[in-house]
Amino acid sequence: QxxxxxxxxxxxxxxxxxxxxxxxxESTFNTYPIHWFRQDPGKGLEWVxxxxxxxxxxxxxxxxxxxxxxxxxxxMNAVYxxxxxxxxxxxxxxxxxxxxxxxxxxxxxxxxxxxxx
Amino acid sequence: xxxxxxxPESLAVSLGERAAINCRSSQTVLSRSNKKNYLAWxxxxxxxxxKLLIYWASARESGVPDRFSGSGSGTxxxxxxxxxxxxDVAVYYCQxxxxxxxxxxxxxxxxxx
Numbered sequence: 766q767x768x769x770x771x772x773x774x775x776x777x778x779x780x781x782x783x784x785x786x787x788x789x790x791e792s793t794f795n796t797y798p799i800h801w802f803r804q805d806p807g808k809g810l811e812w813v814x815x816x817x818x819x820x821x822x823x824x825x826x827x828x829x830x831x832x833x834x835x836x837x838x839x840x841m842n843a844v845y846x847x848x849x850x851x852x853x854x855x856x857x858x859x860x861x862x863x864x865x866x867x868x869x870x871x872x873x874x875x876x877x878x879x880x881x882x
Numbered sequence: 883x884x885x886x887x888x889x890p891e892s893l894a895v896s897l898g899e900r901a902a903i904n905c906r907s908s909q910t911v912l913s914r915s916n917k918k919n920y921l922a923w924x925x926x927x928x929x930x931x932x933k934l935l936i937y938w939a940s941a942r943e944s945g946v947p948d949r950f951s952g953s954g955s956g957t958x959x960x961x962x963x964x965x966x967x968x969x970d971v972a973v974y975y976c977q978x979x980x981x982x983x984x985x986x987x988x989x990x991x992x993x994x995x
Contacts (some may be wrong), residue, residue, distance in 0.1 A: 803953040810932065810975060822912070824982050860931050868937035868979060870920040875931055 767871045770877035774876030782849045787861030789842040799844045803857035851880045888987030894995040901963040903990045904974035910956045920980035923961045925972045
């Protein structure tokens with residue numbers, strides 16, 4: 766069974782950058798689009814970004830467009846989210862998830878990003 | 883973006899009783915080409931990621947108990963728990979995956995009465 770593990774979260778000051786990683790337990794991960802979602806503590810879920818299977822297409826939510834970049838490394842079975850110009854409202858738990866045809870079926874446990882001075 | 887609206891916001895049900903959660907989308911999530919509804923239901927417990935329960939509006943994910951069922955088409959959907967168990971206490975979200983930019987309902991908290 767596929768396992769996804771996010772890492773790279775932490776406390777960062779407004780305006781600074783952070784890179785999140787999503788590492789998979791098996792290489793089948795590389796044959797699927799991968800999403801990033803986030804969730805404010807105690808609140809709802811928001812879609813952040815997606816990278817296509819071959820990495821040629823990347824799309825972002827309006828709230829992060831121009832500040833966040835998603836990429837993938839097939840040799841590492843990993844996807845990354847580079848976050849720049851961070852704002853307090855970016856504070857959330859960030860999840861990666863596999864975008865299967867039928868639904869977003871496998872999710873990692875998440876990594877907490879706190880943007881605070 | 884497609885706006886997803888769930889009701890109720892919270893629900894208290896006795897053990898063994900039925901729970902129903904509604905979800906409405908601001909536009910159809912039914913594909914004309916394959917006749918599938920791009921609607922999923924997730925269960926989330928504290929400190930855990932969302933867990934996929936239902937996809938294509940009514941298909942149960944492998945390993946999900948058959949007391950969970952999904953119904954509806956187009957813009958109106960329902961998640962039903964036929965006989966609530968203690969382990970079903972959680973927040974439930976509907977999600978549309980008709981568009982690349984997924985959107986979720988605000989969540990329904992299910993508790994034991």
